[in-house]
Amino acid sequence: MGASHILVYLEGDVTVRRGEETFSGEEGMTLLEGDTIETGKDSLALIELIQGRTLKVIDQTILVLENTRTDTNLSLEKGGLFVKVKGLLSDKFFVRTETVAAGIRGTEFYVAYGRTFEEGADVWLCVNEGSVNVEVIDQDKSLIVEEGEGINILSGRELTEPREYKWTENLNWNTDPTEGSLVNETDPDSLYADLLDVDYF
Amino acid sequence: MNRHIFFLGLIVLAALPLAADHHLEEEQESAVLPGARMTFWTDLNKWDLLVQSGLTYDEDETLSYKIVGGTYYRIHKNVKAGLLYTWDNGEDQLLSLDVTPRFLIPTQGERHSVVSLKTRYTYNLTDEDSSLFLLPGYTYFRMNNRQPRWNVTGAYGLYLPDLTQGPWFHFLYHFSESVKGELKSDFLITDSTDWIYQWDVCLGLILAYNPH
Numbered sequence: 001m002g003a004s005h006i007l008v009y010l011e012g013d014v015t016v017r018r019g020e021e022t023f024s025g026e027e028g029m030t031l032l033e034g035d036t037i038e039t040g041k042d043s044l045a046l047i048e049l050i051q052g053r054t055l056k057v058i059d060q061t062i063l064v065l066e067n068t069r070t071d072t073n074l075s076l077e078k079g080g081l082f083v084k085v086k087g088l089l090s091d092k093f094f095v096r097t098e099t100v101a102a103g104i105r106g107t108e109f110y111v112a113y114g115r116t117f118e119e120g121a122d123v124w125l126c127v128n129e130g131s132v133n134v135e136v137i138d139q140d141k142s143l144i145v146e147e148g149e150g151i152n153i154l155s156g157r158e159l160t161e162p163r164e165y166k167w168t169e170n171l172n173w174n175t176d177p178t179e180g181s182l183v184n185e186t187d188p189d190s191l192y193a194d195l196l197d198v199d200y201f
Numbered sequence: 202m203n204r205h206i207f208f209l210g211l212i213v214l215a216a217l218p219l220a221a222d223h224h225l226e227e228e229q230e231s232a233v234l235p236g237a238r239m240t241f242w243t244d245l246n247k248w249d250l251l252v253q254s255g256l257t258y259d260e261d262e263t264l265s266y267k268i269v270g271g272t273y274y275r276i277h278k279n280v281k282a283g284l285l286y287t288w289d290n291g292e293d294q295l296l297s298l299d300v301t302p303r304f305l306i307p308t309q310g311e312r313h314s315v316v317s318l319k320t321r322y323t324y325n326l327t328d329e330d331s332s333l334f335l336l337p338g339y340t341y342f343r344m345n346n347r348q349p350r351w352n353v354t355g356a357y358g359l360y361l362p363d364l365t366q367g368p369w370f371h372f373l374y375h376f377s378e379s380v381k382g383e384l385k386s387d388f389l390i391t392d393s394t395d396w397i398y399q400w401d402v403c404l405g406l407i408l409a410y411n412p413h
Binding site: 115122152154160166191192193195196197198199200201 | 240242244249273275278279281301303304305313315340342344346347348349352354371373381383385407409411
């Protein structure tokens with residue numbers, strides 16, 4: 001295990017779990033492979049990974065840096081994050097949820113859990129630059145989400161057609177605190193139809 | 202696309218026999234009144250703005266028109282209140298206050314249901330008459346990719362104080378977030394002793410704009 005990643009910026013409550021130990025997040029803190037980063041309500045964390053990769057972890061998120069030595073494998077257990085990868089990747093870079101693997105090809109994208117249904121939680125993914133290969137784990141299903149497109153993986157298992165979503169225009173892709181707020185106010189719950197507002201008679 | 206054509210056809214077919222019944226029912230003093238309407242709807246967060254124009258083929262074989270303009274405000278997650286102005290065939294001018302609570306009934310999978318109670322007080326500015334319309338209803342939504350594909354509402358309408366009443370039906374097909382087709386049936390028993398009724402059947406197109 002080697003030190004490689006830095007918690008460069010945070011807002012609110014950020015906790016790092018390392019084995020049996022728990023630390024309060026601090027700016028400049030070194031993160032290790034296997035660390036779990038947890039953000040509280042109205043909180044966020046900005047993490048610089050090696051090779052110019054940036055993660056913006058939104059509030060109420062649990063993210064595990066599972067494998068960061070050869071290929072990069074991040075496990076998103078709750079919440080969501082923005083990923084920015086500069087340049088083309090020479091290794092494999094995955095963000096996994098419980099049921100979905102998002103393989104990155106040099107890109108900028110957002111992934112977050114949506115509402116939870118009986119069959120599982122939805123997973124939303126939106127690509128700002130480049131493309132992302134989305135694969136449903138343990139099923140022979142995959143597709144590529146291109147720049148400007150979003151996708152909802154229903155209950156984390158059923159791929160839908162990638163398309164432009166109006167809500168993605170409101171995502172805050174900024175990962176530089178000196179250029180303005182990092183807070184993303186798009187709530188995945190608001191992406192669902194409000195059936196109490198369907199009133200045309 | 203084929204599915205869209207199928208549902209459009211279904212709506213038209215549903216309306217045809219009702220239009221044919223029109224001449225038969227006229228002799229019994231009951232009436233089937235086919236009509237069509239178009240609605241422009243804008244959803245501005247808590248505010249909705251609407252403009253609606255409609256035509257109805259009356260029993261005396263003339264066309265009457267109606268123009269409605271108004272706004273709804275979401276005063277609570279479960280309650281919307283609206284103020285509507287209606288210009289009815291150039292004769293009556295109506296002002297309506299509408300309050301409708303709605304509650305979601307969670308069900309499994311991609312299906313959802315809503316129960317509602319539309320309560321509309323209407324004041325006729327022309328003859329200074331007023332009425333209260335109550336419409337308890339149940340709406341079933343068929344969802345596709347977490348979005349409504351179509352929804353159907355069954356309800357029962359009651360007008361006070363004259364107690365005219367009857368079953369009410371509304372079908373809405375969501376071609377897209379912006380374009381919707383509707384079929385409305387409003388069956389009103391105006392004289393329960395002689396079983397005289399008025400049956401409004403209306404096809405409609407809704408153009409919805411949601412900037413967010």
